[in-house]
Structures are given as C-alpha cells and as structure tokens.
Amino acid sequence: MSDIQEIIEIAKRRGFFWQSSGIYGGVSGLYTYGPLGSILKRNIVSAWADSYISIGALLVDSPVIAQEDVFRASGHLERFTDLIYECSNCKFRQKFETLLEGTGKGVPSSAEEAMKIVSSSGLKCGNCGSDKIAVTDFNLMFPVGTVRAGESRLFLRPETAQGIFVDFQLLIRQNRDRLPLIVIQTGEGFRNEVAPRNAIIRLREFSMGEVEVFMDPESHPFTPDSSKEPVNLMDRDGKDMALPVSDALSRGIVADPAMAFFIQKTHRLLTGLGIDPGKLRFRQHRRDELAHYSSDCWDAEALMDDTWIEIVGISDRGTYDLTRHQSHSGKSMEVKIGDKTFIPKVLEPAHGIDRILMATLVHSRRVTDKGYVVMSLKKEIAPYKLAIFPLFKKDGLSEIAVDIFSRYSKIDPYCIYDESGSIGKRYARQDEAGTPYCVTVDYQTKDDHTVTIRERDSGKQKRILIDDLVSGPVLGNKYVISAFD
Ligand code: AMP
Numbered sequence: 001m002s003d004i005q006e007i008i009e010i011a012k013r014r015g016f017f018w019q020s021s022g023i024y025g026g027v028s029g030l031y032t033y034g035p036l037g038s039i040l041k042r043n044i045v046s047a048w049a050d051s052y053i054s055i056g057a058l059l060v061d062s063p064v065i066a067q068e069d070v071f072r073a074s075g076h077l078e079r080f081t082d083l084i085y086e087c088s089n090c091k092f093r094q095k096f097e098t099l100l101e102g103t104g105k106g107v108p109s110s111a112e113e114a115m116k117i118v119s120s121s122g123l124k125c126g127n128c129g130s131d132k133i134a135v136t137d138f139n140l141m142f143p144v145g146t147v148r149a150g151e152s153r154l155f156l157r158p159e160t161a162q163g164i165f166v167d168f169q170l171l172i173r174q175n176r177d178r179l180p181l182i183v184i185q186t187g188e189g190f191r192n193e194v195a196p197r198n199a200i201i202r203l204r205e206f207s208m209g210e211v212e213v214f215m216d217p218e219s220h221p222f223t224p225d226s227s228k229e230p231v232n233l234m235d236r237d238g239k240d241m242a243l244p245v246s247d248a249l250s251r252g253i254v255a256d257p258a259m260a261f262f263i264q265k266t267h268r269l270l271t272g273l274g275i276d277p278g279k280l281r282f283r284q285h286r287r288d289e290l291a292h293y294s295s296d297c298w299d300a301e302a303l304m305d306d307t308w309i310e311i312v313g314i315s316d317r318g319t320y321d322l323t324r325h326q327s328h329s330g331k332s333m334e335v336k337i338g339d340k341t342f343i344p345k346v347l348e349p350a351h352g353i354d355r356i357l358m359a360t361l362v363h364s365r366r367v368t369d370k371g372y373v374v375m376s377l378k379k380e381i382a383p384y385k386l387a388i389f390p391l392f393k394k395d396g397l398s399e400i401a402v403d404i405f406s407r408y409s410k411i412d413p414y415c416i417y418d419e420s421g422s423i424g425k426r427y428a429r430q431d432e433a434g435t436p437y438c439v440t441v442d443y444q445t446k447d448d449h450t451v452t453i454r455e456r457d458s459g460k461q462k463r464i465l466i467d468d469l470v471s472g473p474v475l476g477n478k479y480v481i482s483a484f485d
Contacts, residue, residue, distance in 0.1 A: 014034075016036050035383075040377070040381060047380070057184045064157055064188055066162060075320075084136060086136070087133050088133075094195065141155045142192055158189055162321070163185060164183045183212045184212075185210050192204060203354060211351075212346055215258065216345075224261050231264070236284045263282050263314060273381060274376075282301070310352070317345075320346075375434035386412065386439060387435050388417050388438075404466055458484065
C-alpha cells in the first residue's frame with residue numbers, strides 16, 4: 001500500500017479524517033476531520049498564525065462568500081478555469097491536459113484551440129474511446145445564488161486573499177499607515193476541482209492559511225538571515241540544489257530578498273511542524289505555469305509516495321490585485337509614505353493546511369520491528385499529549401487512574417483516559433494517535449505513589465511520582481524531561 005493510502009486507512013480508523021456523508025456515497029473532495037484530526041489541524045493553524053503574529057502580522061476573518069464584482073476585479077471570474085473535455089457518449093469528464101499527455105502537445109489557451117487539436121490529432125475519450133468529446137472552459141468557483149433576484153451573483157471564495165485586498169485601506173489604517181503591512185487569514189477556500197483525489201490533498205473545500213505581505217519594494221526589512229542550514233531548491237530550469245537561502249540569494253538563484261526571506265521562514269515553519277527536510281523542496285514555477293496574478297512563484301513541495309506535492313505557494317503578486325480593485329471599484333488603493341504615493345507590492349505565502357497536515361502524517365509514520373505503526377508527530381502538534389491507563393480495571397487501579405486523570409486534565413485538557421482492551425493494545429492505539437506520553441497505574445502505585453511513564457518515540461519507561469506528573473503539562477514538565485534525558 002502507498003504511504004498516502006496507509007495514512008488514509010489510519011486516519012479513518014483513528015479519527016483523523018474521513019470522507020463526508022459516506023452513508024449517501026459521499027461526494028469526492030469533501031472530508032470531515034474527526035476528533036484527532038480536528039485538534040491536529042487546529043494546532044497546525046495555531047503554529048502558523050503564531051509564527052506570523054510574532055513578526056507583527058494582523059489576523060483577519062472575512063466572509064467565505066463574496067460578490068461577483070470582487071472576482072471580476074481579481075480575474076477569477078474570467079481566468080480561474082481549467083480546460084476540460086466531456087464525452088457525450090459516456091458522460092466522462094476530465095482535464096483536457098490529461099488527454100494531451102504523451103502527445104507532445106502543449107496545453108492550448110482556449111477551448112476553440114483545444115477543439116482544433118481534438119480534430120487534427122483525432123483525440124478520443126480517455127474512458128470509452130468515443131470521439132464525441134467537447135472541450136469547454138470550466139470555472140472552478142462555486143456560485144451560490146443571489147441575495148435578490150436580478151442582483152449580481154455571489155460566489156464561495158476560491159482563496160481567502162481577496163477578503164484582505166478589498167479591505168486594504170481599512171487594514172493599513174490599523175497598521176498606523178505604515179509599511180510593511182502583513183495580514184494573515186485562515187479559513188476555507190472552495191474550488192470545484194475537476195478531479196479531487198488523495199483524500200485531503202485535492203479537496204473541493206479546503207483550509208488555507210494565507211499571508212499577504214504589503215511592502216514598498218525599494219524599502220523593506222525582509223532578507224534571509226545567515227543560517228547555514230541547506231534548503232532544497234529547484235530553479236525554473238529544473239536544476240536541483242541544496243544550499244543556505246542566503247547563498248541562493250547572493251548567487252541570484254532567488255532574485256528577491258523578500259522572496260528569500262519567506263522561503264527561509266516557510267522552511268522553518270514546515271520542518272518545525274515535523275515535515276522531513278530531506279523530503280521538502282522549494283520549486284520555482286516555470287513561466288508558463290504562473291497563475292494569472294503572479295510574476296514569480298516558489299512552491300514548497302513535500303515528497304509523498306515518490307511525488308512532489310505543493311503544500312505552500314509563495315507568490316509575487318506585485319501590484320496586480322490592488323491595481324485591479326482600484327480600477328474596478330474606483331477607490332484608491334494607494335498609500336502615502338513620506339513624500340511617496342504608490343500602490344504597494346504584495347508577496348503571498350499561501351499555505352494549504354490540509355496538505356501540510358497530510359505531509360506531517362506521512363513523514364511522521366514509522367513501523368516498528370514488530371510491525372506496529374507509530375505516528376511520531378512533533379509533540380507540540382500532537383492532538384493529545386498524555387494518555388492515562390490503569391494496568392487492570394480491578395483492585396482499585398481504575399479509581400486511582402481516574403483520579404490522576406481528573407487532577408491532570410485541570411492543568412492540561414489534552415489528556416485522554418483509556419481502560420479498554422489489553423495494555424499493549426492501548427499503547428498501540430496511542431502510538432497511532434501520535435500521543436507522546438502514556439502513563440500506567442499498576443500495583444506498585446498503591447505502595448509508593450509512582451506511575452510508569454512511557455515515551456512514544458524511544459519506547460522507554462520510567463517511574464515518576466504522581467505529584468510530579470501533575471505538577472505541570474507533560475511537555476514542559478521538568479520531572480518528565482529529566483526522566484528521559
Ligand atoms: P494556490 O492559491 O492555488 O497556490 O493554493 C494555495 C495552497 O492551497 C496550495 O499550496 C495547496 O497547498 C493548497 N491547495 C490548493 N488547492 C487545493 C485543493 N483543491 N485541496 C487542498 N489543498 C489545496
């Protein structure tokens with residue numbers, strides 16, 4: 001089974017995520033996060049938000065629905081499309097570029113051009129082989145009706161960014177009319193993907209963590225530090241290299257210091273969340289794959305199942321969005337800083353939270369010599385930090401364990417009590433859930449008020465006084481730390 005498939009199985013069994021509305025057959029690309037996944041996702045979002053709020057970012061929360069005017073100005077109405085073909089014989093639908101694979105032909109820019117390729121090359125439906133196929137430009141946005149009949153349409157947002165751009169003037173005021181201004185937003189984005197797949201990797205509704213960095217391109221504080229840590233980079237021509245980001249900047253591989261700064265920051269965030277630095281790279285977009293708003297883009301890609309999958313896109317949006325909103329709304333998007341009046345440039349690190357979560361799961365999964373799965377999630381993002389078990393339910397051990405649980409959960413709610421099944425099964429369950437510590441109450445506890453604490457990654461077990469265990473959360477607890485030194 002592939003790594004992603006293994007995770008999909010564990011995720012359903014343990015309660016990280018599963019396809020929604022399974023009783024009705026489900027809709028591809030719509031997933032529910034279960035009890036473990038919801039906490040894991042929240043921990044990832046918090047780590048992301050904290051890392052930006054700590055450098056002065058402002059957090060906003062705009063509606064998921066916006067009016068047509070917003071997406072006309074942003075270009076999404078006209079250009080957020082995929083060329084697809086539909087077969088009138090078998091009703092199959094697929095991206096047109098999939099049909100072109102192996103033909104050596106590039107993706108055409110319009111449906112008309114695509115239809116010419118279909119007839120000149122005799123292309124046939126990839127499902128039934130019929131030639132009754134028609135290519136159309138398929139807009140990925142979900143329309144959600146109108147407020148009143150005849151009024152302009154409303155859409156679910158395909159990205160959270162526009163909710164920031166439309167309120168730029170209100171936000172810069174909140175920043176006391178200074179640049180740089182960093183605004184972050186997390187929430188759902190909606191895209192009617194033609195081929196949702198791999199569970200939470202390609203969804204129709206997904207979670208984003210977007211960062212819009214507004215700056216004066218000639219005067220800003222963003223430049224990478226001199227850390228010697230190598231980062232895997234692949235440039236526009238497909239050349240691979242591993243070098244410190246500051247070297248990549250001085251050698252002109254990454255042209256812009258701000259882009260280099262955010263590559264370094266993103267690398268730290270992702271590896272800090274547990275993504276394997278050896279399976280992480282930053283790949284520069286070729287010119288022909290840049291989005292309509294972008295002049296340069298470096299994607300953070302994680303290796304999963306021998307495929308590099310984009311998890312964050314760091315895009316230079318220039319003045320595209322603010323200029324478009326200025327001309328469409330008639331409202332100024334300029335700032336006056338000193339004696340200079342201008343539209344700020346925007347750099348956007350856009351994080352796909354679901355894909356980051358998937359990569360942390362794929363990269364943290366290991367199988368022990370005995371064939372058990374351990375999810376070695378970073379302790380800081382693990383859903384539960386501690387599990388408490390009685391060795392047996394009898395002889396008063398449950399009562400002691402419940403008492404420890406009620407004392408401990410007052411200082412750290414991310415603690416779980418389990419008395420069902422054998423002790424071995426309970427350890428295995430918590431290993432799959434990624435819980436870093438398990439505590440067991442046994443007969444010795446009755447004599448000396450100690451419990452066994454077991455560390456997930458080393459499998460080591462130590463005895464610790466109950467009073468020491470409940471003196472603080474396990475992650476910062478000096479008695480726990482010193483026990484495993
Ligand atoms: P984009 O605006 O297309 O660069 O998307 C920003 C990030 O969102 C990407 O780097 C992906 O990690 C993530 N993403 C994009 N589309 C999807 C999707 N359909 N399902 C899940 N994540 C997505």
